[in-house]
Amino acid sequence: MxxxxxxxxxxxxxxxxxxxxxxxxxxxxxxxxxxxxxxxxxxxxxxxxxxxxxxxxxxxxxxxxxxxxxxxxxxxxxxxxxxxxxxxxxxxxxxxxxxxxxxxxxxxxxxxxxxxxxxxxxxxxxDRPAIISAVPTVDKHCYMLDLGANVDCSAEHLLQFAIMGSVMASAVEDMPQPRVGLLNIGQEEVKGNEQVKLASRLIEERGSLNYIGYVEGNDLYAGRADVVVCDGFVGNIALKSSEGLARLISRKFRASFKKGIYRRFLALIAGPVLSELKRQLDPSRRNGASLLxxxxxxxxxxxxxxxxxxxxxxxxxxxxxxxxxxxxxxxxxxxxxx
The missing domain is CATH 3.40.718.10 (Isopropylmalate Dehydrogenase)
Structure with missing residues (x-):
């Protein structure tokens, strides 16, 4: 170097x-x-x-x-x-x-x-590169991929994404065994399409990954997984929905605190807390998606x-x-x- x-x-x-x-x-x-x-x-x-x-x-x-x-x-x-x-x-x-x-x-x-x-x-x-970025969670953040590079992915592609995401989290966040989850519509084995079910089996067969199974959309922000794997179609929609929700919450807070003198007074008291919340939810803090x-x-x-x-x-x-x-x-x- x-x-x-x-x-x-x-x-x-x-x-x-x-x-x-x-x-x-x-x-x-x-x-x-x-x-x-x-x-x-x-x-x-x-x-x-x-x-x-x-x-x-x-x-x-x-x-x-x-x-x-x-x-x-x-x-x-x-x-x-x-x-x-x-x-x-x-x-x-x-x-x-x-x-x-x-x-x-x-x-x-x-x-x-x-x-x-x-x-x-x-x-x-x-076979295909994937876009990965950090998503905020309760305690810190998790990495999510793919976020839009590949709208149609095979189970083998999802396996490759799982390995790449695990390496990324391990290297950048200094996590020896990052928890890897596969995004699905439920945590039961019978849930999901055939592509996701096969991907789950392939990831499980690679025992070196710390695979925790299926995670649902609400698990993204609960900190249950360090790496969340999905195809680019699902991942991009999830990411854009998260960013839109963060902006909605911010606007609702601002509008609510403008309704009356008492609420304006409360806004002054709660200002530091609201500023910290906005900082944590701000998507721009995680600007910089990698093409892995x-x-x-x-x-x-x-x-x-x-x-x-x-x-x-x-x-x-x-x-x-x-x-x-x-x-x-x-x-x-x-x-x-x-």
């Missing part, structure tokens, strides 16, 4: 582009003195944000010029066909040729997934992420580099699927 950890940042991706991604990267460079960054995008759009930098930060930045940008409306096939000069493509290329150890982008999710598979390829033994299963680290930030939230995605990239997550997944897949 080189002296510095190096991240390739697709600075043109997302709703706000360089005015969010570049300052967020500069903040990360200040947080991590051992981090360097390759800012991939149009040079003229990046340079204005790099004025008056301290020498110890400036020396860890390199601009990699890219003429084109993959937009949120571009279809993945179009990005694959015409995107070779785009900031997203070039950022992923830097990882493939080992000039960076991770790529972070807030751009088009479908394009990032397709280009990631094309440029980096999947790890041996992995690729031969390189790729982190997807929410397209609407602000400076602070994009910083969480960069933090996630640093954590996965330091823990060498792809190598650990490769080792576990080789040993557990042998």
């Amino acid at each position: 080189s002296e510095y950890l190096t991240i390739a940042v697709d600075v043109m991706g997302g709703d706000f582009g360089p005015r969010v991604t570049v300052p967020a990267t500069l903040d990360a460079l200040k947080r991590f003195p051992h981090l360097s960054a390759k800012l991939v995008g149009h040079k003229d759009s990046i340079s204005p944000y790099l004025n008056r930098l301290k020498a110890d930060v400036a020396c860890r930045i390199e601009i990699v010029h890219a003429d084109d940008v993959i937009t949120m409306s571009d279809k993945p096939a179009q990005a694959l066909r015409n995107g070779k000069n785009s900031s997203m493509y070039k950022a992923l290329e830097l990882v493939s040729v080992h000039k960076a150890q991770a790529c972070v982008s807030a751009g088009n999710t479908g394009a990032l997934m397709v280009l990631g598979r094309h440029i980096l390829r999947t790890l041996p033994g992995i 299963g690729l031969q390189g680290i790729v982190i997807k930030s929410h397209g609407a992420a602000n400076r602070k939230c994009f910083g969480f995605a960069l933090d996630q990239a640093v954590a996965e580099i330091e823990q060498d997550v792809p190598r650990k997944i490769c080792h576990e897949i080789e040993s557990r699927l042998a």
Whole structure:
């Protein structure tokens, strides 16, 4: 490993582009003195944000010029066909040729997934990469995958997701034996479709996983499992529903405390508690979903992420580099699927 950890940042991706991604990267460079960054995008759009930098930060930045940008409306096939000069493509290329150890982008999710598979390829033994992110629970959080990369999954794919998720939780959270659950409509063995039932049997046969069986939707937030496995169709709906519910609760609280002077007074007293609750439920605190299963680290930030939230995605990239997550997944897949 080189002296510095190096991240390739697709600075043109997302709703706000360089005015969010570049300052967020500069903040990360200040947080991590051992981090360097390759800012991939149009040079003229990046340079204005790099004025008056301290020498110890400036020396860890390199601009990699890219003429084109993959937009949120571009279809993945179009990005694959015409995107070779785009900031997203070039950022992923830097990882493939080992000039960076991770790529972070807030751009088009479908394009990032397709280009990631094309440029980096999947790890041996992995058929499809999966999107994984943290979901808040009563005591801390759990990891959930897949969150939208694969809407149709076989039982074998779910087994691979279980192994990858277990490795991720073990490495990043320092959990020797993370509890793995399979998302289902009930905990009884007779519940669920044939795909989920077969996946459960396959996971059980791999005795090295700490498999706790089926978990239901309400178990996601109870902290019953450290890793929850599902296909991307179910996972994406569950995640978006959770985020919508968190926003609804926040709005209901605000509206309720505005009804009358007495309630406004109560709001002042309860303010610190409500602020802490909002902080814990805020989806942006867990911004930074990993595309697990690729031969390189790729982190997807929410397209609407602000400076602070994009910083969480960069933090996630640093954590996965330091823990060498792809190598650990490769080792576990080789040993557990042998």
